[in-house]
Structure formats: C-alpha cells, structure tokens
Amino acid sequence: MQRYFVAPAQISGHTAVLEGDDARHLAQVMRARPGDKFIVCDGSGREALAKVVTVDKDIVRAEIVEERFAESEMAWRVTVAQSLPKGDKLETVIQKGTEAGAAVFLPFLSQRTVVQYDERKEAKRVERWRRIAKEAAEQSHRGVVPEVMAVSSWKSLIGRFAEYDLVLLCYEEEGRAGNGLRRVLTEFAAKQAEGGKPRILIVVGPEGGFDEREAEAAAAAGAKPIGLGKRILRTETAALYALACIAYASGELGGD
Structure with a gap:
C-alpha cells in the first residue's frame, strides 16, 4: 500500500x-x-x-x-557518518542506508576527501539528499524519515563522539589485523538493558580511507577502530555492511 x-x-x-x-x-x-x-x-x-x-x-x-x-525502526538508533565520496555515491548510501534502518546521516570532510566541496551548493545538495531519504523511507515502510545533516568538518565530528554509546570507526588496518566488528558488537549487546535504545555512530572514510593520524585521533576521542572482514569494501558499501551487522547483533533479525 x-x-x-x-x-x-x-x-x-x-x-x-x-x-x-x-x-x-x-x-x-x-x-x-x-x-x-x-x-x-x-x-x-x-x-x-x-x-x-x-x-x-x-x-x-x-x-x-x-x-x-510504526514498528519498523531498528532496535538500536544508528547514525551513519560518511566522508563525502565522489559522484552520487552518497545518494546510494542514504537511499540504501534508509532501507537498512539508519536514523541519521552525517556527511563530513576528512583528510583524503577528494570531492571539491562547494559550500554555496550545499543547501541544494542537502535538500536532494533529504528528498532521497524521504522517498526511501516511504518505499521501505519506515515510520520515521532519517535526518540528513549538513556537511561537517572532521574536527566537529570528533567533538560529537560523546553523544553516542558506541562509536565505530571503519578502518581497513584493523581488518588486516583481525580486529573485526563481531567481538565489539557482541560485547556491546551483552551490556544493553531490556527495552533500551542505544545510540551508535558508524564512521566511514572516503575512497582512500582514513589517514593514520585521523584514526589515532578518533580512537583517542573514544571511537573503536574496527575492520569489516578480510576484504576491502568500497566506501559506499561499508556503512551498509555495518548496518546489517548491527541489525543482526541487536536481535532484529530474529532468534536468540
């Protein structure tokens, strides 16, 4: 309908x-x-x-x-912070991320962001992103339209880490070291009270990934650097992969 x-x-x-x-x-x-x-x-x-x-x-x-x-929202409230990718990849992240259950999208600029950011064009781009979120929410029978925030700086994003119960930094070096998402989410799920709705932030870098100093700064601010398996994912795939893992860990997909 x-x-x-x-x-x-x-x-x-x-x-x-x-x-x-x-x-x-x-x-x-x-x-x-x-x-x-x-x-x-x-x-x-x-x-x-x-x-x-x-x-x-x-x-x-x-x-x-x-x-x-509506009973179609995720058990955990998830914000996707995505470093601005090239082309229309952010539109894909917002559309598919909305279908997967993300509550907020927070685009940001990082050291290796290759997009030529033009603040004068930001208002129109954000308006388009919000329209995509609304249409995707309608299509996927969401009860809430995800919020799409204005583009943030890396420094400003780090300053917001304290607002969340868990901050996940998607960092390929952790994947190579075998430090994956499963353990972090399993431990986090075990600590959640019945009926609670924790706030989680997924932080995804640009096409070239995070600079080592950025990863260190994020960890110092409370983020948990994690890998997303043995393969290198495209920037527009990483958040969707993490959202699916979070849906599973929170019990949304059924089972004990």
Whole structure:
C-alpha cells in the first residue's frame, strides 16, 4: 500500500491531507479515486490508514480509518557518518542506508576527501539528499524519515563522539589485523538493558580511507577502530555492511 510522510499538522482529528508532490503522485501516478486507501505518516512513528474522500490537482483529502504506531525502526538508533565520496555515491548510501534502518546521516570532510566541496551548493545538495531519504523511507515502510545533516568538518565530528554509546570507526588496518566488528558488537549487546535504545555512530572514510593520524585521533576521542572482514569494501558499501551487522547483533533479525 502506498505510503506518504506529511507534516504533523496535515493529520488532524479524523482527517488527513496530502499536498503538492505527494498529492500529485497519489492522484496522477497512482490514479487514486474516492474510497482508495493509503498510509499516511507524521515522521515521528505515528501512522494511519486513510481513505480518499476528494481528489483535486494539488490536494487530496482523506478520512482516517485506523491509527497505529510504526514498528519498523531498528532496535538500536544508528547514525551513519560518511566522508563525502565522489559522484552520487552518497545518494546510494542514504537511499540504501534508509532501507537498512539508519536514523541519521552525517556527511563530513576528512583528510583524503577528494570531492571539491562547494559550500554555496550545499543547501541544494542537502535538500536532494533529504528528498532521497524521504522517498526511501516511504518505499521501505519506515515510520520515521532519517535526518540528513549538513556537511561537517572532521574536527566537529570528533567533538560529537560523546553523544553516542558506541562509536565505530571503519578502518581497513584493523581488518588486516583481525580486529573485526563481531567481538565489539557482541560485547556491546551483552551490556544493553531490556527495552533500551542505544545510540551508535558508524564512521566511514572516503575512497582512500582514513589517514593514520585521523584514526589515532578518533580512537583517542573514544571511537573503536574496527575492520569489516578480510576484504576491502568500497566506501559506499561499508556503512551498509555495518548496518546489517548491527541489525543482526541487536536481535532484529530474529532468534536468540
């Protein structure tokens, strides 16, 4: 069933309203008619089954049939800090990372970032990234649209490590040394209280990886440098790989 994220004000009492692009998509692409049903979400986990009442060019009005709370979020709240990669790779990270359950995306600049960062273009890029996150959240039936933050400096990112219960620095040298993610996550999971929602930060470097001094600075600030297996992953693959491992370790994939 089609799903749309709207501002909380667009869900009021027993009515829901779609406007702009969302209304046009439901009316023109999905060819909705009165009586058709869809899911509407306010972005905070609240969602409702709605039935179309009227369809106009730029606005669809609907009746709330049933309210419920989304149960599709990860057991642990995960932020992906990704050093800006070349081309449209960050779009891939945001799209697929949203499907995998990431709650926040935090792009940053590091020593080996090769992208020519232009602050004047940042607003439009962030706007596009946020739109990709919204569309991916709708497609994957998320209850929350992940936050996509403005591009940060490496120094600023390190300064935020204290906000998290666990900071994982994806560093290929640790992989070569055999210091993998499994042990860290197993130990971390054993310490979690029932019903808790710990905050985890995954830090992924650019195409050329982290400079040794960056890795040392991150470790000194509390990050745990970890490897992601015996193979070298592309920068756009590393965060997705780590997210899957975290979903498994948190028990989200079932089993004991």
